[in-house]
Amino acid sequence: MNDHHHHHDDHHHHHDNRYSDMEARVRALETVLTEKGLVDPAAINAIVETYETKVGPRNGAQVVAKAWTDPVYAEWLQRDATAAIASLGFTGRQGEHMRAVFNTNETHNLVVCTLCSCYPWSVLGLPPVWYKAPAYRSRAVIDPRGVLDEFGVVLPQDTKIRVWDSTAELRYLVVPQRPSGTEGMSEADLADLVTRDSMIGTGLALAPEAAR
Amino acid sequence: MFPEPWTAEAFAMTVHLHERGVFSWTEWAEALSTEVHRPGRAEDGSDYFDCWVEALSALLGAKGIADGEQVLGLQRSWQRAAKATPHGQPIELRNDPQR
Incomplete structure (x- = not known):
């Protein structure tokens, strides 16, 4: 998603999907935790929403x-x-x-x-x-x-x-x-x-x- | 407040795991403190969520919940999957060509 910030004259393709190390790490942790039944994606979304809008x-x-x-x-x-x-x-x-x-x-x-x-x-x-x-x-x-x-x-x-x-x-x-x-x-x-x-x-x- | 979506997810995962009793908030604060006090951290705090994710990885590793090697393998797999996914389509782990 950061690709949108690149200038037109560089050699990155604008429409590449790319995960930074940290972004991919979060996905990886989420994968492990979901497989183990320790996180519920709906609960995660609810927490984000609460902190973004209510608190x-x-x-x-x-x-x-x-x-x-x-x-x-x-x-x-x-x-x-x-x-x-x-x-x-x-x-x-x-x-x-x-x-x-x-x-x-x-x-x-x-x-x-x-x-x-x-x-x-x-x-x-x-x-x-x-x-x-x-x-x-x-x-x-x-x-x-x-x-x-x-x-x-x-x-x-x-x-x-x-x-x-x-x-x-x-x-x-x-x-x-x-x-x-x-x-x-x-x-x-x-x-x-x-x-x-x-x-x-x-x-x-x-x-x-x-x-x- | 959340500079990028992954920071919000990392934050929410931590809050959620604590609520489920996976770790105490004191344990979490110690793990985070260790990361933010590592030499070479940004003076302006711009790498704060990097510290956050490192702390969560370390704590889950120490608890035997998420093995470091396994997480690193999955991290690379997600990166390959992202690269292999055409723009506009959801990135899924099975898009990793090496899986």
Whole structure:
């Protein structure tokens, strides 16, 4: 399928089918697993569809907006994020525990996975490319302020930055601070201010005028 | 999110196998971590799904589910099958001329 990217002047035929090594490896694993009855192609398709269309950072944004407007929910989220998030219908497929970390005037939270790429899928969907890149994974720990700077997030010098390293068992959701000027906004409108990056900690929630 | 269809399939297969109890998510994270920490990996993470597939192959090999030699043989067979299949027709393993 990559052949479509080739230029007309090279010597590849446009209509050749070709499998890259990785593409063919996936086919090969699928062949073995199907023969052994370990994978069901319909289930595989359903999983892909779920992650492509149903699971994404809008889930997390709902959690954050609810925490902004409902102090009882916020307290629950702080105490038992796994249950508070599951109550909105977002449950992890890997049985992982969730922890919500709240930004305050004193502390900004930043999430990384130095081990590989553990990420709170149930609330944020699949991780962005930079989250999986070695540059972010190593620098978020060594130089979080420099990393935030690159994302355009400038915090007061006396704001402490806490870096949370995710694991297979424990994933973090950053609850950004509620922007000023949002008093009286509905939960749904507030959710529009909550970006994916603000829930990883590489961004802040949008100001109401910026979201329009 | 998924740069190419095979990355989505690799991802979904892993999630599916975990749900069926073939391996724990901790085992998976360890396998993936081993691959992403190999020297020579791309700084920009562009080979992330290559790591993913290598990790899945290694884990299934270690579990005795998919033998490395067998998988490599099938991988080459799929590549020959792809090459032998006219454009527009579904690629099937039996299209491999050597099968």
